[in-house]
Amino acid sequence: MALFRKLRDTLRPNRMDAELDDEFRFHLEQRIDELVAQGATREDARREALRRFGNRAQLRESTRERDVVIGLQVAIQDIRFAARSMRRNPAFAGAAVLSLALGIGANTALFSVIDGLLLRLLPVEDPTRLVVLRDTANDRFRYPDFELLRVRSRVLSGVAGILYAPNTLEITEHGRSLQAALQIVSSDYFKMLGVTAARGRTAGNSGDSAEAVISDRYWRIHYHASADAIGEHFRWADWDFTVAGIAPPGFQGILLDAPADIFVPLETAIPLGDVLRSRGRALSLMARLRPGVTPAQAAAEAGALLHRAVHVDGGGTGISALRARIARPLLVVQFLVAFVLLIACSNLANLALAAAAARTREMAVRQAIGAGRGRLVCQLLTESGMLALAGGVAGVLLALWISKALLLFLPPNVAAVLPNLSFRPDTHVLGFTAALTVGACLLFGLAPALRATRSAPISGLRQTPGAGRETSGWLSRGLVVCEVGLCTAVLMTSGLFVRTLRNLRMVDPALAPERIVVANIPTPRGHSEAERLQAFDTLRDRAAGITGVRAAGYVHVRPLTGHGLEANVQMEGRVAKPNEDLDSLTERISPGFLAAMGMPLVDGRDFTDRDDAHATPVAIVNQRFAKRFLPGEPAIGRRFRLAAGGQPIEIVGVVKDTRWLSLREAPSAMLYRPFRQDSGSFATLAVRTVGDRSGVAAALQRIARGIRPPLAIDDIVPFTELEDRALFTERMIAQVSEAFGLLALAIACVGLYGVLSYGVVRRTREIGIRMALGASRAGVQWLVLRESATLLGVGLAVGVPIALAASRFAASLLFGLTAGDAGTIAIALAVMSASALGAACIPARRAVRVDPISALRQE
Amino acid sequence: MGKGKPDVLQGTLDLLVLKTLSRGRQHGYGIVVHIQTVSHDALRVEEGSLYPALHRMEQDGCIRAEWGVSENNRKAKFYELTAAGRRQLAAEEKKWLGVTAAVTSVLKFA
Numbered sequence A: 001m002a003l004f005r006k007l008r009d010t011l012r013p014n015r016m017d018a019e020l021d022d023e024f025r026f027h028l029e030q031r032i033d034e035l036v037a038q039g040a041t042r043e044d045a046r047r048e049a050l051r052r053f054g055n056r057a058q059l060r061e062s063t064r065e066r067d068v069v070i071g072l073q074v075a076i077q078d079i080r081f082a083a084r085s086m087r088r089n090p091a092f093a094g095a096a097v098l099s100l101a102l103g104i105g106a107n108t109a110l111f112s113v114i115d116g117l118l119l120r121l122l123p124v125e126d127p128t129r130l131v132v133l134r135d136t137a138n139d140r141f142r143y144p145d146f147e148l149l150r151v152r153s154r155v156l157s158g159v160a161g162i163l164y165a166p167n168t169l170e171i172t173e174h175g176r177s178l179q180a181a182l183q184i185v186s187s188d189y190f191k192m193l194g195v196t197a198a199r200g201r202t203a204g205n206s207g208d209s210a211e212a213v214i215s216d217r218y219w220r221i222h223y224h225a226s227a228d229a230i231g232e233h234f235r236w237a238d239w240d241f242t243v244a245g246i247a248p249p250g251f252q253g254i255l256l257d258a259p260a261d262i263f264v265p266l267e268t269a270i271p272l273g274d275v276l277r278s279r280g281r282a283l284s285l286m287a288r289l290r291p292g293v294t295p296a297q298a299a300a301e302a303g304a305l306l307h308r309a310v311h312v313d314g315g316g317t318g319i320s321a322l323r324a325r326i327a328r329p330l331l332v333v334q335f336l337v338a339f340v341l342l343i344a345c346s347n348l349a350n351l352a353l354a355a356a357a358a359r360t361r362e363m364a365v366r367q368a369i370g371a372g373r374g375r376l377v378c379q380l381l382t383e384s385g386m387l388a389l390a391g392g393v394a395g396v397l398l399a400l401w402i403s404k405a406l407l408l409f410l411p412p413n414v415a416a417v418l419p420n421l422s423f424r425p426d427t428h429v430l431g432f433t434a435a436l437t438v439g440a441c442l443l444f445g446l447a448p449a450l451r452a453t454r455s456a457p458i459s460g461l462r463q464t465p466g467a468g469r470e471t472s473g474w475l476s477r478g479l480v481v482c483e484v485g486l487c488t489a490v491l492m493t494s495g496l497f498v499r500t501l502r503n504l505r506m507v508d509p510a511l512a513p514e515r516i517v518v519a520n521i522p523t524p525r526g527h528s529e530a531e532r533l534q535a536f537d538t539l540r541d542r543a544a545g546i547t548g549v550r551a552a553g554y555v556h557v558r559p560l561t562g563h564g565l566e567a568n569v570q571m572e573g574r575v576a577k578p579n580e581d582l583d584s585l586t587e588r589i590s591p592g593f594l595a596a597m598g599m600p601l602v603d604g605r606d607f608t609d610r611d612d613a614h615a616t617p618v619a620i621v622n623q624r625f626a627k628r629f630l631p632g633e634p635a636i637g638r639r640f641r642l643a644a645g646g647q648p649i650e651i652v653g654v655v656k657d658t659r660w661l662s663l664r665e666a667p668s669a670m671l672y673r674p675f676r677q678d679s680g681s682f683a684t685l686a687v688r689t690v691g692d693r694s695g696v697a698a699a700l701q702r703i704a705r706g707i708r709p710p711l712a713i714d715d716i717v718p719f720t721e722l723e724d725r726a727l728f729t730e731r732m733i734a735q736v737s738e739a740f741g742l743l744a745l746a747i748a749c750v751g752l753y754g755v756l757s758y759g760v761v762r763r764t765r766e767i768g769i770r771m772a773l774g775a776s777r778a779g780v781q782w783l784v785l786r787e788s789a790t791l792l793g794v795g796l797a798v799g800v801p802i803a804l805a806a807s808r809f810a811a812s813l814l815f816g817l818t819a820g821d822a823g824t825i826a827i828a829l830a831v832m833s834a835s836a837l838g839a840a841c842i843p844a845r846r847a848v849r850v851d852p853i854s855a856l857r858q859e
Numbered sequence B: 001m002g003k004g005k006p007d008v009l010q011g012t013l014d015l016l017v018l019k020t021l022s023r024g025r026q027h028g029y030g031i032v033v034h035i036q037t038v039s040h041d042a043l044r045v046e047e048g049s050l051y052p053a054l055h056r057m058e059q060d061g062c063i064r065a066e067w068g069v070s071e072n073n074r075k076a077k078f079y080e081l082t083a084a085g086r087r088q089l090a091a092e093e094k095k096w097l098g099v100t101a102a103v104t105s106v107l108k109f110a
Helices: A002-011 A013-037 A042-053 A056-065 A069-088 A090-119 A143-152 A189-193 A216-222 A295-306 A321-358 A360-368 A373-407 A412-417 A427-452 A457-462 A473-505 A529-544 A593-597 A623-629 A696-706 A719-726 A728-762 A764-772 A777-809 A822-848 A852-857 B013-021 B028-038 B047-060 B083-109
Strands: A130-135 A156-163 A169-173 A176-180 A182-185 A211-214 A233-236 A239-246 A262-265 A281-289 A310-314 A516-521 A549-555 A565-571 A583-589 A601-604 A618-622 A639-642 A649-655 A670-674 A683-689 A714-718 B063-069 B075-081
Touching (some): A013 B028, A013 B075, A143 A156, A189 A262, A321 A360, A321 A427, A321 A777, A529 A549, A529 A683, A529 A696, A549 A593, A623 A670, A719 A728, A728 A764, A728 A822, A764 A852, A777 A822, B013 B075
Parallel strands (some): A182 A262, A618 A649
Antiparallel strands (some): A130 A281, A233 A239, A549 A683, B063 B075
């Protein structure tokens, strides 16, 4: 094999040389024999043969130069050379690899998440032709809307509806009940997506079949990949479903936030006459455009058919509410880490420039004896390439860890269901990393390599160490300015996010939230409403009796979930203005809940156990409710109705405003109803503790298990944990940007320090002369500090506009301050300046210590 | 370059080597001797040109090399034509004849 031989030759250059020598030796011996045969003495013959042959070493070189293999060999030589020079300077190599690994790792981890959430196409047929339909008022549609579009549309080749439902539903299998990720989809769902079953068939070309399709994942986990899975039965909502097919691996539906394991046809599962088949707005719609149709045309047609505006957007990447929420934060963080990588690269470029300057003589000598410039540039780039490669490989490993850390910010229920977000080193992601690595290598390697080989050999040879000003100064100074500028931008942006988080933390919806312990109370199965209420109240009463617990109560939907019910308030004796917004948030609470949360009543009373179904309907409202519906009037004793014809409800208390749905939204009008008058099937318990609360969780568990019916309470956490979950994007951005801000600062300071120290070394002679001529120590120190102050000043001037542009993109994520917040800018500038000047002090002090005599003798 | 004796014309070395090898496999020294003998000492191939050319042609795939034993029992590297080399030879030969014919007609005309 010729290729094999080439490779072998490359890896064993000595052996190749030996072969050439053998070949030449044969030639010489033949010639000598011939000459001897013609009558020459052996000695003369040998001399003549060698003369004809010429310089054998040179011939060997020129023979091998023609070799295409030589390229590979040169590369190996370069790599060996680079390894040697790295061993000479392990600190530089270590710092380079570490900073590159952090930069590349962070960028890779972010990209992996962004790819999974924003870019990855669904594993269906031609996903680019899929579109998502959204109503302007509400993202979801009514079933008749779906039917109309499906039957009448001429630009859509198919429409599929997915019914909104909880992520998991309870199904019954062989008499046992279990939770499954069941999704209710219109019967032509699979046909529209172009997904064919890996086994069996995709259900539902006939409208009323009770056939289900399961995911490959579920088939492997639940049915242990058994072929008998097809034909299995399970029961859901009074229907017996038969497993008819298994979806291809990787397909778990088109809702990214809710990967599905079981698909059942909507037309079977939801009978005609159900509200979900008529008025309920519960369908997410995905459709496929006919060839040549644009989303705008589809939007126009759907709008005409439904007589209202419909948005049509590309749907190839699936439907995700989480995407809408964290896409921008992720992009912002991606920007920041990209800046950090740029800073790391300019820093390395700078260090490499200094190293190249030190090798000017070496390069000049090598050029003088005939090395081509291209060859030298290649060699220097090999060094950068090896650093970048090491950084890239370490970066991928770091990315694994960084992406795990990133996912820790997601609330556990979100992170668990999102397989898309875990780090997947697929071709996309690794391609991105490779591109980053090559880009980084060129970015920090090319300029120094060109610079090092630029000088004419003669001037390089003449140059003596320490003489004259360096011509490459502007480049390295420019790089420092870049670093300072980018670093300022990163610091400012991260400052905005850190302060946003702090501002949000200050708007606690509860008093001393760290003292509140909450627990989830799931619905106890198989019990009447009365039994359930009794159990909830017993739990509350016994929880209040735990030592260290001051108050206990429960609420139907806990605060900060983003979910709430609104109701239309019709106040007695008040005439509503036309088109007035009469909605108020409503929530159901037990007596004691307000005390447990630390929400003070400003008027009236809390609920009691006597406020039950037999008593007068009552409500507690917040201050904003009172101000909106009863401005300037006492609220206590006033009555209102929720919806026309409802019972009159009497206001018995007014409570202070608190943020309820989220920490960002200002408190809105809100009314609370007693749980006993308007009950729910599940709840969240809240207890306020004093003193040691370490035993509270265990005590709650014990109590919950001991009552009739037993309550399987779970997720017992301090209220601050709920705040953390609600703030997960803010915490992620703030902490990641803070960490990378500090990293950027450290790198930029090292860069500044390096350039200044190198400057001091270069100017040792100049400084010596100045001191010999009577310059003061302060004067010399100022010489160095002035340079750093100039670099810093220019850097700050460059950085602030970058930061302003970046933070304007992030403006919607800020809270309690604006993108151009003066305080944050001031802090960022102060931190940057103090760190930079701190870094400059070391070389400045070194300059003062220069001994004039030895400096002048240095040559 | 040896004085007095004309060196092989630049660019014709490949042709000469290919032609020589078309008679069968041969080692470097044999190629030199063959060209010198057949041209009645008129053409002399320099070792300094021959070996780089041989290696280049080997890399190009026109010839392939193999270690063997010479007539006098020495270890030698033998070269032989490949199929690609044969095609190359035909093309080079045609080109050479074309050029010489052209040059000859110019000379005759003058």
